[in-house]
Amino acid sequence: MGATPPRSPLAPARFPDLPAIGGVTLAAAAAGVRYAGRDDVMLARLDSGSTLAGVFTRSATRAAPVLDCEAKIGAESDAGAAILVNSGNANAFTGRNGADAVAALCETTGHALGLPPGRVFTSSTGVIGELLPYDRITAKLGELSGALGPGNWERAARAIMTTDTFPKGAGAVVDIGGRRIGIAGIAKGSGMIAPDMATMLVYIFTDAKLSRPALQTLVAELSDCTFNCITVDGDTSTSDTLLMGATGASGVDVEGSEAFREALHGVMLDLAHQVVRDGEGATKFVEVAVTGAASDADARTHAMAIANSPLVKTAIAGEDPNWGRVVMAVGKSGAAADRDRLTIRFGEVLVAENGWVAPGYREEDAAAHMKRQEVRIGVDLGLGEGAATVWTCDLTHGYIDINADYRS
Amino acid sequence: MGATPPRSPLAPARFPDLPAIGGVTLAAAAAGVRYAGRDDVMLARLDSGSTLAGVFTRSATRAAPVLDCEAKIGAESDAGAAILVNSGNANAFTGRNGADAVAALCETTGHALGLPPGRVFTSSTGVIGELLPYDRITAKLGELSGALGPGNWERAARAIMTTDTFPKGAGAVVDIGGRRIGIAGIAKGSGMIAPDMATMLVYIFTDAKLSRPALQTLVAELSDCTFNCITVDGDTSTSDTLLMGATGASGVDVEGSEAFREALHGVMLDLAHQVVRDGEGATKFVEVAVTGAASDADARTHAMAIANSPLVKTAIAGEDPNWGRVVMAVGKSGAAADRDRLTIRFGEVLVAENGWVAPGYREEDAAAHMKRQEVRIGVDLGLGEGAATVWTCDLTHGYIDINADYRS
Structure with missing residues (x-):
């Protein structure tokens, strides 16, 4: 399996104390x-x-x-x-x-x-x-x-x-x-x-x-x-x-x-x-929270489309608040969406709403959030009550290093 | 958009002579x-x-x-x-x-x-x-x-x-x-x-x-x-x-x-x-040909699952005939498959059949095919007449370089 990769930068400090379980x-x-x-x-x-x-x-x-x-x-x-x-x-x-x-x-x-x-x-x-x-x-x-x-x-x-x-x-x-x-x-x-x-x-x-x-x-x-x-x-x-x-x-x-x-x-x-x-090559822990979807199932579909998008994941690796890629992922997911009702947040920063960049949005605010080790992408579809949250990591050179090595 | 990336190694030698079109x-x-x-x-x-x-x-x-x-x-x-x-x-x-x-x-x-x-x-x-x-x-x-x-x-x-x-x-x-x-x-x-x-x-x-x-x-x-x-x-x-x-x-x-x-x-x-x-970071041109599926739609689903799998694409980048990842992609696609009827080929090399590695398979033969600039993955499901062929490229450090850069 090649050389042991270094301990993930996102690892907890130590293994927790676990209770003994009778039986x-x-x-x-x-x-x-x-x-x-x-x-x-x-x-x-x-x-x-x-x-x-x-x-x-x-x-x-x-x-x-x-x-x-x-x-x-x-x-x-x-x-x-x-x-x-x-x-x-x-x-x-x-x-x-x-x-x-x-x-x-x-x-x-x-x-x-x-x-x-x-x-x-x-x-x-x-x-x-x-x-x-x-x-x-x-x-x-x-x-x-x-x-x-x-x-x-x-x-x-x-x-x-x-x-x-x-x-x-x-x-x-x-x-x-x-x-x-x-x-x-x-x-x-x-x-x-x-x-x-x-x-x-x-x-x-x-x-x-x-x-x-x-x-x-x-x-x-x-x-x-x-x-x-x-x-x-x-x-x-x-x-x-x-x-x-x-x-x-x-x-x-x-x-x-x-x-x-x-x-x-x-x-x-x-x-x-x-x-x-401990995701392969991960340097960021990412929460994708989708609300306002037509159903919980639709919310999950959108959240997974964002979390699995190589474009979104590489943008996070580059600490780039590239919200256009979030729009893209929502658009391709196949679940219901209305471009002009979308709201997108990076952390607490309101990035886009009503089909365009939010008034008063300053990219440096979103960029500051992207520099954190824990990144949160919030998307509201503006359609209904459906909600889902999923978690992923970024896509980095480490992932390629680990997986493009010939088995040996 | 940053520095111009070098011309793709898979580019044709020159722009073709195209006919004038009346009107x-x-x-x-x-x-x-x-x-x-x-x-x-x-x-x-x-x-x-x-x-x-x-x-x-x-x-x-x-x-x-x-x-x-x-x-x-x-x-x-x-x-x-x-x-x-x-x-x-x-x-x-x-x-x-x-x-x-x-x-x-x-x-x-x-x-x-x-x-x-x-x-x-x-x-x-x-x-x-x-x-x-x-x-x-x-x-x-x-x-x-x-x-x-x-x-x-x-x-x-x-x-x-x-x-x-x-x-x-x-x-x-x-x-x-x-x-x-x-x-x-x-x-x-x-x-x-x-x-x-x-x-x-x-x-x-x-x-x-x-x-x-x-x-x-x-x-x-x-x-x-x-x-x-x-x-x-x-x-x-x-x-x-x-x-x-x-x-x-x-x-x-x-x-x-x-x-x-x-x-x-x-x-x-x-x-x-x-x-x-001209796929971002591409170094290999990959054909994925699926036959023997229950329907053409199923064949296409399997082919796309293989062509979009980061594990398959990084294995190709590493010139690794990692057929286990092809099995994985077929298994996850959601379309009909029977593990014990699968046949997998890399180029002309029969790799796996009947649910296990093919008798007489020598990894060096498949590895030789993977070294080519044009790679072919053939999968037969053994279930019906459905067929589909799709094309993709490998997933390399070049892809990360291009997409993890901050926009500027």
Whole structure:
């Protein structure tokens, strides 16, 4: 994968302190799948009584582990569960061999932990089209199961990194009726995409109690306004996976709890933002907020058209308040727009309204906003109540450096 | 617009010899709209009896000249016509002032040439959001109308350039029933996009005789498989315009002529390819040919997903036969695909089939193809008879250099 890129300038200062989650233990190990001298396998174990939910890539060419997770995620079971993740090889586009490798991993993991293979969920991330050397991973299952412990968040987050420049974690502690509920999550991803299609993977755990259908609904809804609202370059991976486990160890049922929903939303948004902050070559964190659209769906279409426009993203890299490119992106998105009702803001600076530059607009004001590390583009369509916010990063020489290198 | 970029390495050796078209005269002049010391206005005059057809951007924020052309293009008239084009200012997102500027240009041009203003078609390309100083153009109409002549193709093509690195022309002479028909066209565009949203403009002329509806149908159909099948980065401009005039000066009616259709298709494809060859930062000319899709529309969706993928385009820049990224792009496109029926070729090299790398595939063979200046990606879906071919270029540091510079 070439030389390790420097830590993103948008990275948080340090990995956060995450709460231990009753009923969840983790371990990491160096299996040598592709990388030498670093952890590349992560194992998480969830106690019996846990419920699981998942959200997966909708790619038509999704990888074998994703297909296996999708087939299993809807089952009800009291048997406990395990999540096994390797980096270095995505086990994607590997034909029948891909499914065989997943089956072998689930069988061996189940045997080591006393679980049925149907309760083992796997993810793989890294190079695609190469057979996964799964025997290197199964050889480490004894070591992994022996090392399972409650506090290994950062080590687990590091083991699943590919071209990520920092490990990603987020957590929350919520008080519900005087009882403490923990949420902790880790993620990897240098945007939706990375060299050789390494991908976005997210694992979140809580000791709250939630039925499987309630957990699935909650996770799907919150993914829609967090992970599904970020983009680095619009390229969708074959392996994107979010798995969430609720162990119920706290004894607190949170179905319908607004406080829990808010806390989980915060954790998911934090992880999603960290993925953008590690976007390939990123030097700016960008929020695109669209309001006044004919519908929320239209607002999202406009926001994504702006966030994925190479012209907008290069302008941000150049710290250029080039609002004409925002007009262009709105115009091409295909969603409803009326040129003469558009309002555009960079940060708090009103740039354009009523189909032309705003009276009193001074470019130096907008240019000052563009020099910030966090840039906000606000667009109001003036048509209705539809709104959406998405997050992205700029498009820089760093992106070309990372992706135009020949794999080696 | 900063320093002039060097001539594209994909540029043709020289501007072609184009045939004179009976009933068409052209002129160019330096009006100083934005650039100093170069022609920036082009005037074409078509004799009475000419028919006109046009295809325009579908952007919801399209520019004032585009809206004016759309309103006029469907009218029948024997009065002759004029096309007036300036570079340096797009007269886009200029509010009511934009329409006023267009009206003034049409009025003055009509007066200079003895035409009704409704028969004057204008285009503007360059910076957006700034008022068009149209008085600089109207001041040159006397000079322009006096200089009209039949052979000024290259000078006209140069006058409409913005960040283009070479002038674009293509022509054909067809023999129909022993009589000679000429076709000549010019275009500008450094892809669908360019700094400050300079745009793609195309003007084609013939001395063949065609009714207005027949010409419109032909131009719309052929645009669909030429200009609408190219992409540099998926950003659609607010000003894209194609105008075609048929003067009938040859006296040969070509309605239904397959030979004329083929010749016109060739001219349009040539111009479209030249736009890709001048794509910002381009070092490779890329053909993406998709076959075996469920429908032609699905094939086009897959082809565009591949051609617009930053991951695919950076891999091509790096001369990396990274077929996993092609799998990714097919998977994300939203059109029907079956991972295990996909076949992928780079040039003649069979890379992947049946959901995995092809037996006997040697990466050095594909790598050799990627080193060529013209790269071909072939994808067969194995699902049906749908097919589409699109053309694009690679994504390089040159693109970032051109677009991340602050406007100045």
